[in-house]
Amino acid sequence: MMEIFETKKQLQTHLADLRQAGKKIALVPTMGALHEGHLSLISEAQKVADIVVCSIFVNPTQFNDPKDLEKYPRPIENDIKLLTSAKCDILFMPTVAEMYPADETPWHINLGALDSIWEGEKRPGHFQGVTQVVYKLFMLTLPDVACFGQKDFQQIMVIQKMIDIKQLPVTIHICPIVRSPEGLALSSRNMRLSEADKIKALALYRSLNTIKKGFPQTAIAQLEENAEQVLADEGEITLEYLAICESTTLSPATTIEPGKSYVALLVAWVAGVRLIDNMILS
Template structure:
C-alpha cells in the first residue's frame, strides 16, 4: 500500500494511473477503522481497480472541541488493517495540508441541513461537505463509497454532487453490525461494559419497527419504538423518526421509501443508527 501525506504527490500518482485507464474508488474515513470501514474497502475493490482510502479527522465537522480532542487516532493499527484488505493507497494528511488559514465555505444544501442530525449538530454538514469536496478534488474518484450508518450524510453528499455537478458516483454500503446487533462505530470504544449492553436498545427498537412495519401504522410504531428506548436506563434519546428515505421528512401515506433513524447518548457517548424499512408485498 502506498501512503501519501501530501496532496500534490497523491494527485501526481493517481493522474498517472488514470491516464492508463484505472477506475479509482475512494473511501473517505476519519480513521479508528473497524469492520464497517473495511467492508467499504472490500466493496470498493469489487467496483474499481485502484482503491484509495483517506484518514483525516476533520476539525470543521465537530461542534464540540472536546469531541474532536478525544476522537481516536490509532494510525498504525489502521494502516495494518488497510494492508490486510489490500487497500492500494492511503491519504493521511495533516490539517495544514487540507486547510489554509481562515477559509470560508457555505453550500446551500437546503432543509437537509436542519433536519435530525443537522438540528442537533448545527454546522456539521457544512464541515462534511467542505472536506468531502476537497477530498473529491484531490482524489478525483470515479466512485466514492459511504456507509449507510450515516444515512443523512449520504443524502447530503449526493445533494452536493448534484449541486456542483461533480463527476463522481456515490455508492451507499450496508451497516455492519456486531453479532448482538450493535452498529459498528469508532465511538463504541468509549462505551463502558454496562453502556455497551444498554446501547443494544437502539437496534432492538429498529428491529421492532422493521418486524412490525406497516405504512398505515407509522405514528404508532414510532411511539412504540420511543417507549422501548425510554424504558432503558442510561440512554438519553435525541430522536427516533420514521422518515421518507429520499428527503428525511416525516413519513406519510404517500411515502414510498421508508427509513427509521435514531440518535441517543448512551452514558457519555452519542450513537446513531438506522434501518431501511420494506413494505411486505
C-alpha cells in the same frame, strides 16, 4: 504494497497515471481510528473499483467543539496496519495545512433543510464542514465511486445533495451497517461502553426492527410509539430522537406515499454515550 501519500501533488500525479491506464478509482473518506465497519467499506470498494484510495484526515471544520477535535483518537500506526491487511491500494494522509491553505476561500453550500434537521440541528455547521472536506477530496482524487457507511445516513444524503449541486461525476455507494452478531451497530464510541452497556444498547436494534416488521402496514405514529416503548421497557436509555423519514429529504413522514422510500432514524444515549443507528425501510 499500499502506497502512502501526504501531499496533494503526489497523490494527483499517482492517480493521473492510474486513470490513464484505465483504472476505476474508489474513494473511502475516513477520519481514522478505524474498525471493522471502516474495513467493510474498503472491501465493498474493492468490489466496485480497480483502485481503492482511503483518506485519513481529522477535519477541523466539522467539529463544533475544539475540545472534541483535540480529543479525537489518532491511532495512525494501527490504522496503517489495518489498511495494509485489508489490501487497500492507497492511503492519503494530509496535514491540516495541506488541506486548508492560508488563502482558503470561505465555503458555504445551500443544503436546504438537511442542514438544520436531526444531526444538522444538534451540530450546527457540521455538514458545511463535511461537504467542504469531501468536495476537496473529490476534486483531488476524481473518483468514479465514493463509499460511505449507511450508519451515517444523513451525511450520505448531504453529500449526494452536494454532488447534485456541483454536478460531480461521482457515484455514491452506500455500504450496509456492520453490526455485532447480536445487532449492535459498530462504532468507535462502543469502546466507551461496558459489556453490560452494550447489551442494554441492543434495545436500539430491537426498536428499529419493531418498525421494520410493522412497515408499511401499521400507521407511522403507531410504529414510532411502539419503537419508543421498546427503549422505555429496557430502561436507562435516553432517547434523543426517533423518526420515520422520507429518505432523500429526511423530512418526517406522516403517511406512506407510493413511489417514495423511507428510513427510520434513531439516536439515543446509553451510559453517557451517544449512539446513532438507522434502518432502511423501503
